[in-house]
Structures are given as structure tokens and as C-alpha cells.
Amino acid sequence: xxxxxxxxxxxxGSNLVDRLLEAGHQVTGLDNFSTGFEEFLERARxxxxxxxxxxDLLDAAALPPALEGVETVFHLAANADVRFGPLHPRxxxxxxxxxxxxxxxxxxxxxxxxxxxxxxxxxxxxxxLIPTPExxxxxxxTSLYGASKLAAEGFIEAYAEAFGFxxxxxxxxxxxxxxxxxxxxxxxxxxxRSHPDRLTVLGNGRQKKSYLYxxxxxxxxxxxxxxxxxxxxxxxxxxxxxxxxxxxxxxxxEYLDVQPEITYTGGDRGWVGDNPFIYLDCSRMRALGWxxxxxxxxxxxxxxxxxxxxxxxxxxx
Amino acid sequence: xxxxxxxxxxxxGSNLVDRLLEAGHQVTGLDNFSTGFEEFLERARxxxxxxxxxxDLLDAAALPPALEGVETVFHLAANADVRFGPLHPRxxxxxxxxxxxxxxxxxxxxxxxxxxxxxxxxxxxxxxLIPTPExxxxxxxTSLYGASKLAAEGFIEAYAEAFGFxxxxxxxxxxxxxxxxxxxxxxxxxxxRSHPDRLTVLGNGRQKKSYLYxxxxxxxxxxxxxxxxxxxxxxxxxxxxxxxxxxxxxxxxEYLDVQPEITYTGGDRGWVGDNPFIYLDCSRMRALGWxxxxxxxxxxxxxxxxxxxxxxxxxxx
Numbered sequence: 067x068x069x070x071x072x073x074x075x076x077x078x079g080s081n082l083v084d085r086l087l088e089a090g091h092q093v094t095g096l097d098n099f100s101t102g103f104e105e106f107l108e109r110a111r112x113x114x115x116x117x118x119x120x121x122d123l124l125d126a127a128a129l130p131p132a133l134e135g136v137e138t139v140f141h142l143a144a145n146a147d148v149r150f151g152p153l154h155p156r157x158x159x160x161x162x163x164x165x166x167x168x169x170x171x172x173x174x175x176x177x178x179x180x181x182x183x184x185x186x187x188x189x190x191x192x193x194x195l196i197p198t199p200e201x202x203x204x205x206x207x208t209s210l211y212g213a214s215k216l217a218a219e220g221f222i223e224a225y226a227e228a229f230g231f232x233x234x235x236x237x238x239x240x241x242x243x244x245x246x247x248x249x250x251x252x253x254x255x256x257x258x259r260s261h262p263d264r265l266t267v268l269g270n271g272r273q274k275k276s277y278l279y280x281x282x283x284x285x286x287x288x289x290x291x292x293x294x295x296x297x298x299x300x301x302x303x304x305x306x307x308x309x310x311x312x313x314x315x316x317x318x319x320e321y322l323d324v325q326p327e328i329t330y331t332g333g334d335r336g337w338v339g340d341n342p343f344i345y346l347d348c349s350r351m352r353a354l355g356w357x358x359x360x361x362x363x364x365x366x367x368x369x370x371x372x373x374x375x376x377x378x379x380x381x382x383x
Numbered sequence: 384x385x386x387x388x389x390x391x392x393x394x395x396g397s398n399l400v401d402r403l404l405e406a407g408h409q410v411t412g413l414d415n416f417s418t419g420f421e422e423f424l425e426r427a428r429x430x431x432x433x434x435x436x437x438x439d440l441l442d443a444a445a446l447p448p449a450l451e452g453v454e455t456v457f458h459l460a461a462n463a464d465v466r467f468g469p470l471h472p473r474x475x476x477x478x479x480x481x482x483x484x485x486x487x488x489x490x491x492x493x494x495x496x497x498x499x500x501x502x503x504x505x506x507x508x509x510x511x512l513i514p515t516p517e518x519x520x521x522x523x524x525t526s527l528y529g530a531s532k533l534a535a536e537g538f539i540e541a542y543a544e545a546f547g548f549x550x551x552x553x554x555x556x557x558x559x560x561x562x563x564x565x566x567x568x569x570x571x572x573x574x575x576r577s578h579p580d581r582l583t584v585l586g587n588g589r590q591k592k593s594y595l596y597x598x599x600x601x602x603x604x605x606x607x608x609x610x611x612x613x614x615x616x617x618x619x620x621x622x623x624x625x626x627x628x629x630x631x632x633x634x635x636x637e638y639l640d641v642q643p644e645i646t647y648t649g650g651d652r653g654w655v656g657d658n659p660f661i662y663l664d665c666s667r668m669r670a671l672g673w674x675x676x677x678x679x680x681x682x683x684x685x686x687x688x689x690x691x692x693x694x695x696x697x698x699x700x
Contacts, residue, residue: 075455137520152545158483163534167476174472190521191540201520204507206615209542217534223508223524227643298523 067090070178072123072169073143074110075102077245078184081280082140085288091115096132097143098122105379106245122372123165125218129172136353138180140287141169147248148188148211161216163221170225176292180236182287185219187276187304187344189211192328197347200300226297234291236283239304239344242365243280244372247383249278250275250311251366255373256316256380262324268331271312274343276304279368293354302346305358314366321370324365386494387453389486390460391427392419394562397502397599400427402605408432413449414460415439422696423562427692442483446489455497457604458486464565465505465528479531480538487542499551499604502536504593504621505529506554511685513666515668517554517617528550543614551608553600556661558620559682560597561689564700567628568683571635572690573697579641585648588629591599591660593621596685598679603673610671619663622675634680638687 069086073079074095080103086093095107099120109114123143133139145161167185173179184340189212190198191205200297225231236333240249250268258263286303294301319326360368373380386403390396391412403410409432412424412428416437427433428508440460450456483500490496506529507515508522524530536552541548557566567585574582588689595667603620611618677685690697 077481105400155542155545156484159481159538164476171472173601203518204521206617207537210538210541210545213534213537213541214535217530220530220533221476224527224530225472229470229526234460280490302522349438354539 067096067137068135068266069138069140070077070094070096070132071140071142073080073102074094074105074118075099075104076142076146076151076379077247078108078241078280078283079140079142080110080245081243082142082287083107083116084286085284087113087115094119094132094136096121096123100357103382124173126168129168129178131233133172133176133178136178137175138179138182138291139169139173140182142184142335143164144184144215145211148209151321152210158210158214162211163217166218167221170221170231173231174225174229179192179231180227181222181231182291183218183222183236184235185215185235186212186236186357187239187302187346189216189219190344196303196343197345199347200302200350201202222376223298232278232297234287234299235301236287236290236301237302237346238283239276239278239346241280241283242277242369246280246372247379251314251318251369252373252380252383255322255370256314258322258326262322263326264329265315265326266329266331267311269311269333269335270330271328272344273284273335274308274312275311275314276308276345277362277365278304278358279365282358282360289354289356290351301351302348304346304348304349306348307360307362308343308345309362316364318370321367384454385411385452386455386457387411387413388457388459389413389592390419392423393459393463394564395558395597395600396457397427397562398560399459399601399604400424400433402601404430404432410434411449411453412437412439412682413438414588417460420696420699423428424488440485441477443485443489446485447493447681450489450493450495453493453495455499455608456486456490456495458483459498459501461501461532462528464543465526466561469527475531477526479528480534483535487538487548490543492544496546496548498516498548499540499608500535500553502532502541502552502554503529504554504556504619504663507531507661508535513660514662515619516664517619517667528646533685549614551604551611551616551618553604553607553620554663555616556593556595556663557598558597558600559594559686561685563597563686564696568631568635568686569690569697569700571632572639572687575635575641575643577641579639581646582632582633582643583646583648584628586628586652587647587648588627588645589634590628590652591625591662592628592631593625593662594679595621595675596682599677601632606671606673607668619665619670621663621665621670622679623665624679625660625662626679631683634683635687638684642692
């Protein structure tokens with residue numbers, strides 16, 4: 067298979083690139099390096115089966131060359147910064163919705179009709195049904211991030227109907243692991259490295275979170291694309307576990323061997339649009355035989371170990 | 384109230400402008416006249432409380448003057464051409480999604496935080512639950528039109544959460560009545576005026592459709608905005624009736640006193656993305672005391688009478 071991975075220099079994208087190369091595939095990686103890291107592609111660039119294209123999905127003219135010879139697109143490029151959406155309302159629209167529409171249109175013109183898309187459990191808004199299945203009641207959006215990803219899902223589905231695309235849409239919980247570079251685990255790590263005696267936690271620390279380890283996430287994507295064959299294939303990807311922010315505070319403190327004094331900013335969510343609880347019903351994915359192999363706690367540890375191995379990156383994250 | 388109506392020179396928009404002026408409100412109408420008709424605003428232009436702005440929502444710089452003094456925005460501007468979406472895939476994205484995002488951002492900057500939005504029952508895709516309630520199972524999009532409207536809904540909801548907007552989102556069935564100017568009633572009228580002996584019907588004629596009369600639609604919008612006070616207020620707007628395309632063929636033939644030979648193009652839908660059946664559960668709207676006053680058959684007749692009164696417009700539709 068020749069795959070195009072957008073967001074190839076990002077957290078999940080670069081891990082996926084490595085996995086696809088290991089499996090013997092040819093991979094074109096596309097990234098605008100707005101948040102991607104050259105270092106994440108070091109291993110990939112050692113392969114003759116890897117080609118890197120520096121381009122922005124908002125530059126439609128750059129896309130035809132990237133799609134040459136490609137059979138499947140893994141669309142992971144995105145503005146993944148959920149929290150600061152309201153500070154730049156245009157960014158989610160451009161980088162998540164318009165970028166996806168540009169990609170779809172370039173695929174249609176190039177005759178590439180198979181796409182996997184990294185969506186998010188945020189599209190469920192404040193779900194009334196928990197754990198939340200793929201066909202939960204029609205949600206109301208609560209974040210620009212979720213809205214922009216749902217918009218992208220909708221355009222992908224419409225392209226499937228109108229132009230015979232085959233689509234794999236994955237709604238992720240938060241993902242952890244090697245090359246993870248934003249979110250509260252990084253925030254806490256940084257704070258505690260800088261001042262081991264104190265930690266500020268957004269919200270009341272009781273926010274429940276479900277995290278999936280990045281390699282388990284990629285296992286799920288690849289398995290679903292092997293096994294599911296509908297025109298539009300929708301899967302939640304998460305774990306049957308969850309933790310509270312306070313659990314990860316404890317795990318991180320234990321890992322770093324510190325006992326910080328904790329200050330809570332208060333309230334049941336960390337920021338506007340933060341969901342108090344994203345917890346997905348993944349039985350559709352599990353029915354294919356998929357199981358996460360790493361617990362949330364182990365995922366946090368692997369992430370911290372990665373930080374320890376790459377202090378030079380943590381500074382730049 | 385000072386209202387901004389986008390798409391003011393369109394079918395529903397111009398009828399709404401007239402109703403708001405009749406009710407004593409001040410109205411700013413905005414239209415790019417890409418599909419709007421000057422003639423639809425003739426009555427409005429006789430009012431001192433009406434102001435017309437020729438501008439495109441894609442031209443963000445044009446929006447601040449349009450929002451001056453405005454308290455409530457009725458956002459009806461759209462590409463309403465569902466059928467030909469696949470011929471110009473960019474159009475729905477631009478005119479329905481990006482235009483809405485531009486409007487929201489201009490509203491945020493101007494401090495205008497109340498919006499009514501004309502969405503569509505098409506967002507339910509091929510609904511499994513019929514009649515379809517507002518909280519139907521999470522739908523899969525089947526048209527670029529539906530996808531682009533759902534995207535707009537999502538951004539409106541996210542603005543409500545992030546910036547304290549109050550939103551009224553109305554998912555319409557097809558609307559009929561004075562100034563209606565595309566869809567199968569117009570198509571059949573034109574065909575039968577041109578050659579009364581024969582009629583070509585897309586699909587098998589058994590497609591079920593639910594139509595609402597435009598004044599009933601406007602009654603519903605205005606009532607909901609008076610009575611509902613949540614941050615995000617979502618309402619289906621349709622009738623408890625439906626008809627088959629063949630019923631409207633019969634009604635139109637009777638009205639025109641013709642007996643055409645009918646050719647069906649076949650299949651259970653008229654075109655790619657056409658829903659075999661959009662039939663909405665409107666009990667949420669009805670609980671506010673709203674009832675449509677005009678049956679589908681009467682709505683079709685009123686539309687045909689409008690065509691008869693305005694042959695000069697029908698030619699240009």
C-alpha cells in the first residue's frame with residue numbers, strides 16, 4: 067500500500083508513519099510543520115519507502131503532487147489545541163474543516179477514494195449517554211474543536227455518498243504515549259520539574275478522563291481498516307478505563323518522587339468547552355477483536371519516560 | 384427589535400423581512416443577490432424601517448456595518464441547491480459553513496449574540512427513526528448540503544458555549560409558498576406549462592416528502608424565539624403530514640387541468656443524496672402551541688397561484 071499521512075510530523079501521525087513503514091508500506095508524509103517536529107520523522111527518513119512533502123492543506127495547489135500514486139489517506143493533520151479555541155476562533159475552522167474539505171476535493175480529482183480520519187470524542191459534546199456509543203443521541207457541540215471535527219466528518223461522509231469514497235472515521239479519547247506534547251500530563255510534568263513542591267491543577271481535579279496509548283490507537287485504526295468494509299465506517303477508540311485528573315497527579319508525583327502542594331483553580335471543568343467526562347463505548351471496535359494492551363497508568367508512565375529521554379524536546383513542546 | 388436578515392432577497396428571507404416589518408421591527412436585509420431577487424424586496428423597500436445592504440458573507444469586511452445596532456440575526460443566506468451539490472463541492476462549504484463562521488465572528492466582535500439559523504432536516508441523513516426527533520441517533524451525512532448545514536450548526540453551538548450566544552436552530556423540511564423558486568413543484572409546473580401532455584419525474588415518484596408552508600414556517604420561528612430561552616434551542620419545523628411526489632403530480636395536473644403522460648427516471652430517489660423520506664417529529668415545536676395552518680396540498684396550490692401571478696419571475700427562477 068502507498069499511504070499519504072497528513073500531519074506526519076505530529077504526535078499520532080509520526081507514530082503511524084513509523085508503523086506503516088515497519089509493515090512494509092510506502093508512505094508519503096505531509097506536514098506544514100506549524101506544530102510538527104522534524105525529530106519525530108528521524109526514523110522514517112532513514113527509509114527509502116518514505117517521502118516527505120512540506121505543504122499546508124490550506125494551499126490546495128500543493129495537494130496533487132502529494133497524492134500521486136497514493137491509495138489510502140490517513141488524515142491526521144489538525145489543530146489539536148482544544149483548550150485555546152476561543153482565543154482564535156478561525157483556527158479550528160481553517161485547520162480542521164477547510165483543510166479536510168481541500169484534501170477531499172484533491173482526492174476526488176486525483177481518484178484517491180479511501181480515507182481514514184482522526185476525529186474526536188469531543189464531537190459528542192456533553193454526552194447524556196455514558197459510555198457514549200457511535201450512535202448516541204444527536205449531540206450539541208460545546209467546543210470549536212469538536213464542531214470543526216464534526217464538520218470534517220460530515221464532509222467526508224458526504225463525499226463517500228456522492229463520490230464513492232470509503233471512509234474510516236475514528237473518534238478518539240485523548241491519546242498518550244511517545245511524542246505526546248500537549249495536555250495536562252505534559253503540563254504537570256513541566257510544573258513539577260520546575261518546582262517540585264507545588265502544582266496548579268485547572269478545575270477541581272475530579273474531571274474524569276479516558277486515555278488511550280498511541281500504539282493501541284494505531285492498532286485499532288489498522289485493524290478496523292483491514293476488517294470493516296462499509297462505505298462509512300465509524301469507530302470510537304478509547305479504553306474501558308478512566309481516571310480522574312487527581313489520579314494522574316498522583317501517578318506523576320510518584321514517578322517523579324515528589325509531594326507537591328496542590329492548588330485547584332476550581333469548578334468542574336478546566337476551561338470553557340472542557341468536557342467533565344469523555345468516556346466512549348468502544349464495543350464496536352472491540353467486536354473486531356481489538357483490545358488496548360496498555361492501561362492508562364502505564365500509558366502515563368510511558369509518556370513520562372519519553373519526556374525524560376527527550377528533555378530537549380520537552381522544552382520546545 | 385432591530386433584526387439583521389441574511390439572505391433577505393431569498394424565498395424565506397424576503398417573507399420573513401415582510402413579516403418583521405409588519406410587526407413593527409426595524410430590519411436590515413443583507414443579500415449578495417447571487418440567487419436573491421430584487422422584486423422580493425419591493426414591499427420592504429417601501430418601509431422607512433428597512434435598510435438593504437448588498438454584501439457577501441464571504442467578504443468579512445462587509446459585515447461590521449451590517450451589524451450596527453442589530454440585536455438579533457436571522458441567518459437564512461445559504462446555498463439551498465441540494466441537488467447539484469456534487470457538481471460544485473466547494474459551494475456548500477463556502478456559502479453554508481464558511482459564510483456562517485464569518486457571520487458568527489463578526490457578531491462576536493460587534494457584541495451581537497442572538498442568532499436564529501435556518502438549518503435542514505437533511506442533517507439527519509437517512510434517518511433510521513421516522514418521524515425523526517431533534518435528538519435522533521447521531522446521523523451520517525448523505526449530502527454536501529446537509530454536511531455544510533450541520534457544520535454551521537456546530538459552530539453556532541460552539542459560539543453559544545464559548546461566547547454566550549443564544550442560538551435558535553431550526554431544521555426545516557422543504558418549504559413551499561409565495562416566492563418558492565426551486566424544487567420539484569416548480570419543475571413540474573414549468574414542464575407542464577411548456578408541454579401539457581407529458582411530464583418527466585426523477586426517481587419512481589414514490590419518494591415521500593413533507594412540505595411546510597412558508598408563513599407557517601415563519602410563525603414557528605418567531606414563536607420559538609419568543610418562548611424558548613435555553614442557550615441553544617433546537618427545533619424541527621415540518622408538518623405531521625407527508626405526500627408522495629406522485630400526489631403533487633396529481634395536484635399540479637388538476638390545478639393546471641392537464642393529463643400528462645408520465646415518464647419516471649426510476650429508482651427510489653431523484654438524485655444522489657436525495658433522501659427517500661424526510662419526515663420530522665415536530666412535537667417539541669408543537670409543545671409551544673404552534674400548529675401549521677396550511678396543508679401540503681394547500682401549500683402546493685398557493686405556490687402554483689404565485690407562479691400564475693408572476694410568470695415574469697418563473698422564467699428567471
